[in-house]
Amino acid sequence: MKLAEALALRADASRRAEQLRSRVTGSARYQEGETPAEDAAALLAEAGAVLDELESLIRRINRTNAATPVEEGSLTDALARRDVLRLRHGIVTSAADAAAGEGQRGFRQLRSELKMIPALPVADLRRQADDLARQLREVDTLIQRTNWEADLLD
Structure with a gap:
């Protein structure tokens, strides 16, 4: 994979993490007798996976930037x-x-x-x-x- 592709994936992962944060906070509370729009626990787990992917990409990008003359x-x-x-x-x-x-x-x-x-x-x-x-x-x-x-x- 080229560095430019990894940068695009990093930007996408950052956007997804932000969207998931917004969805988690929107579903974290709901009115008694109602059902939440989305499963906040599942969204939180998905956000964790996206953030793990983001951390890996950032580490690899930083390593590549430092080693590329x-x-x-x-x-x-x-x-x-x-x-x-x-x-x-x-x-x-x-x-x-x-x-x-x-x-x-x-x-x-x-x-x-x-x-x-x-x-x-x-x-x-x-x-x-x-x-x-x-x-x-x-x-x-x-x-x-x-x-x-x-x-x-x-």
Whole structure:
């Protein structure tokens, strides 16, 4: 099985576990004289099996990520780089938006109102955000390609 397939199975198992949690809590109590919509004990047992499967997948995915080489490190290193690039891009974009006054009134109604002046160079921040977005796309493409090439470890 390829790493990308295991990632899809992990996402599916996470969704199933969340759905089962919701169904268990919805069926955990019922009114006297009525029958519950579903057997809460059976749903709880099913959730336990799904979570065991999820734990196994997570362990194998993590082991594979740590052992799979990409460029200058492991796939785990590339994932960390992608996460930090996303955070950097978000911060720089937010700073540029705030300095540009986006989401705020862009003009004065009266001469007596104070004029707002940007404290940061908006154009430079936009260029920096574009560069970060490019780096993010490159790292993400590398990760996706590797996910489809790497075999999942046991």
